Amino acid sequence: MKEKAIITAAITGSIHTTSMSPYLPITPKQIADDAVRAYEAGAAVCHIHARDPETGRPTPDINLIREIITSIKSRCNMVVCITTGGGLGMTAEQRLIPVSTFKPELGSFNGGSINFALFHALDKFKDFKFEWEKQYLAFTEDFIFPNTFKSMREFAVIFQQNGTKPEFEVYDSGMVNNVAFMIERGQVKPPVYIQYVMGVLGGITPSPENLMFLVDYTNRLIGAGNFEFSVCVAGRAQFNICTQSLLLGGNCRVGLEDNLYLEKGKMATSNAEQVAKMVRIARELGIEPATPDESRKILGLKGIGKVNF
Amino acid sequence: MQYSDYVWDYKNVVEYEERVKNGTMPPLIISVAITGGVIGKEANPNLPETPEEQANEAYAVYKAGASAVHIHARDPQRGYAVTSSKTEHFFNINRMVRERCPDIIINNTTGGGFDMTREERMASLEAKPELCSLNCGPIILKAILPARKPPLSGRDEAIPLDDRIITITFRETELFAKAMMERNIKPELEIYNPQQINVVHNLIKQNLVKKPYWYSVIFSTYLGGLAVPGNIKNYVNMLDNLPADSMFQTIGVGLNQVPMMTFSILTGGHVRVGMEDNLFYRRGELLKSNAQAVEKVVRLAEELGREVATPKQARQMLGISEVPSTY
Numbered sequence: 225m226k227e228k229a230i231i232t233a234a235i236t237g238s239i240h241t242t243s244m245s246p247y248l249p250i251t252p253k254q255i256a257d258d259a260v261r262a263y264e265a266g267a268a269v270c271h272i273h274a275r276d277p278e279t280g281r282p283t284p285d286i287n288l289i290r291e292i293i294t295s296i297k298s299r300c301n302m303v304v305c306i307t308t309g310g311g312l313g314m315t316a317e318q319r320l321i322p323v324s325t326f327k328p329e330l331g332s333f334n335g336g337s338i339n340f341a342l343f344h345a346l347d348k349f350k351d352f353k354f355e356w357e358k359q360y361l362a363f364t365e366d367f368i369f370p371n372t373f374k375s376m377r378e379f380a381v382i383f384q385q386n387g388t389k390p391e392f393e394v395y396d397s398g399m400v401n402n403v404a405f406m407i408e409r410g411q412v413k414p415p416v417y418i419q420y421v422m423g424v425l426g427g428i429t430p431s432p433e434n435l436m437f438l439v440d441y442t443n444r445l446i447g448a449g450n451f452e453f454s455v456c457v458a459g460r461a462q463f464n465i466c467t468q469s470l471l472l473g474g475n476c477r478v479g480l481e482d483n484l485y486l487e488k489g490k491m492a493t494s495n496a497e498q499v500a501k502m503v504r505i506a507r508e509l510g511i512e513p514a515t516p517d518e519s520r521k522i523l524g525l526k527g528i529g530k531v532n533f
Numbered sequence: 534m535q536y537s538d539y540v541w542d543y544k545n546v547v548e549y550e551e552r553v554k555n556g557t558m559p560p561l562i563i564s565v566a567i568t569g570g571v572i573g574k575e576a577n578p579n580l581p582e583t584p585e586e587q588a589n590e591a592y593a594v595y596k597a598g599a600s601a602v603h604i605h606a607r608d609p610q611r612g613y614a615v616t617s618s619k620t621e622h623f624f625n626i627n628r629m630v631r632e633r634c635p636d637i638i639i640n641n642t643t644g645g646g647f648d649m650t651r652e653e654r655m656a657s658l659e660a661k662p663e664l665c666s667l668n669c670g671p672i673i674l675k676a677i678l679p680a681r682k683p684p685l686s687g688r689d690e691a692i693p694l695d696d697r698i699i700t701i702t703f704r705e706t707e708l709f710a711k712a713m714m715e716r717n718i719k720p721e722l723e724i725y726n727p728q729q730i731n732v733v734h735n736l737i738k739q740n741l742v743k744k745p746y747w748y749s750v751i752f753s754t755y756l757g758g759l760a761v762p763g764n765i766k767n768y769v770n771m772l773d774n775l776p777a778d779s780m781f782q783t784i785g786v787g788l789n790q791v792p793m794m795t796f797s798i799l800t801g802g803h804v805r806v807g808m809e810d811n812l813f814y815r816r817g818e819l820l821k822s823n824a825q826a827v828e829k830v831v832r833l834a835e836e837l838g839r840e841v842a843t844p845k846q847a848r849q850m851l852g853i854s855e856v857p858s859t860y
Contacts, residue, residue, distance in 0.1 A: 225792060429546050429547070432765075432799065432800045433769055436765060436766060440766065460550075460553055461549075461550055461554070464553055464799040464837055468765075471765060472765060488555070488838055501836060505837075508832060509791055509792065510791065510816065
């Protein structure tokens with residue numbers, strides 16, 4: 225185990241829909257406020273998506289993202305990691321606009337294509353306030369989130385040009401190999417930062433054995449000194465597997481993007497609540513949450529002075 | 534409820550996720566090895582040695598959430614420095630523990646300590662324990678026992694242990710298992726390395742142990758036959774080889790304790806803590822009491838969504854009589 229671990233808060237994401245939790249931050253102000261509270265609770269990094277302030281529908285709107293991240297930056301020094309997941313049907317170039325516009329220190333970089341399935345949420349959720357929600361979820365039964373080798377090569381160029389460190393979102397073991405391939409081709413330079421995303425239908429399930437396997441596989445493929453990792457889990461196994469990540473010497477991501485609950489039967493009323501819980505667990509294990517500046521050092525980031533927002 | 538209601542295939546990843554989601558992991562059995570028979574007050578002055586100290590410490594861990602207590606009676610003739618080989622010493626402590634803790638599961642060692650004969654290590658079996666450790670292979674250890682300076686006694690000089698062995702053979706495991714079965718004592722199968730699972734298979738084949746098979750899986754850097762370093766890969770490997778109808782608790786020795794017990798909590802296993810295994814609360818900070826270690830387990834269990842088992846639940850899960858032993 226390490227003495228410091230980076231705790232990331234994924235504030236709102238684009239998986240959960242507006243009606244699923246009254247606590248999901250929607251407006252730029254809500255998202256920024258929740259990020260700052262997560263920082264105060266011990267998160268060093270926030271992972272940012274924007275939503276339509278009226279309906280909560282995920283949107284790649286650059287002005288909304290600007291409003292969120294400038295508000296965060298005016299109040300704290302946490303590392304801002306912006307999504308490049310974009311919206312349905314967007315080209316690689318369009319998805320990269322936040323990187324080229326804001327030159328963030330960290331940006332999500334999806335490590336491969338996946339049938340990113342959310343449709344099964346309809347088994348549980350029936351009542352929606354907004355029309356888009358049901359449609360949005362149902363659509364994913366037939367949706368491949370495209371991250372081809374060509375687009376990843378293009379992503380790598382833009383990330384490098386803007387000094388943005390890729391946070392590789394790895395949804396399954398094959399994507400570890402995709403990252404290894406990009407390293408081998410010189411498209412990205414180690415040490416790389418990998419976020420194992422477990423529990424998305426279409427990707428690997430969250431279990432202790434599976435995380436063990438992913439880390440082990442990455443060690444063999446990329447080399448122990450050549451990567452830093454974090455784990456996030458869609459669903460309630462979040463705290464278990466994040467705790468395991470700390471035991472394995474890794475970092476972790478929590479937040480309402482990934483899990484709406486704090487414990488069984490109890491919804492998380494903010495990202496900060498989940499962060500605080502993770503901090504308590506880490507401290508029981510003798511691990512302190514890394515500060516934003518310590519996180520910058522661990523990940524080799526360019527520094528908050530070099531962003532463009 | 535019976536044990537089969539609690540046993541599950543932890544290797545089934547779908548079931549794992551479901552159980553975490555629905556909060557249906559089995560309740561967490563917390564055992565505490567309050568004293569051990571090797572290291573004593575010379576290493577941590579808060580470690581209980583005398584019967585009175587042990588009984589009080591058992592009560593404190595019981596109140597903190599432990600459902601089982603693992604006891605080594607210590608020999609008063611030798612300054613409480615080593616494990617006793619007299620039944621009455623075990624019986625006396627068991628009686629005092631039962632007075633204070635009406636339903637805690639009383640577990641006695643049969644591992645004893647170094648330089649004890651097989652018969653001496655079996656003395657505890659006549660002291661009416663409900664659960665007994667059954668070591669599944671020889672034990673070696675790299676450590677130096679420090680001298681016990683006055684007012685402590687029993688060991689004037691430091692003793693290196695790196696050239697000694699507690700000899701445990703296949704035949705001995707059979708003898709011990711048979712003796713336990715005859716006395717209706719549940720064996721706690723102590724496994725230090727994957728090979729020792731074969732020792733358990735032998736006992737199963739000979740009908741010398743009953744379901745559910747209850748294991749202590751031990752992780753230690755300097756203890757055990759072919760001891761593996763306490764890391765998670767070895768843990769998963771070890772558990773993958775357990776037979777069906779197995780339940781396990783994890784013993785992490787020294788610095789292995791906190792990470793391995795945490796991993797056990799989140800995988801659905803159970804936990805043993807206590808000063809026999811680890812003298813420290815955290816690096817550089819000695820435990821003030823065994824209860825302090827239990828409190829940490831309880832907090833982590835709470836954070837990770839594991840209910841803490843009551844002694845009654847632990848008895849059901851392990852297939853131990855719900856009527857506590859009397860003395």
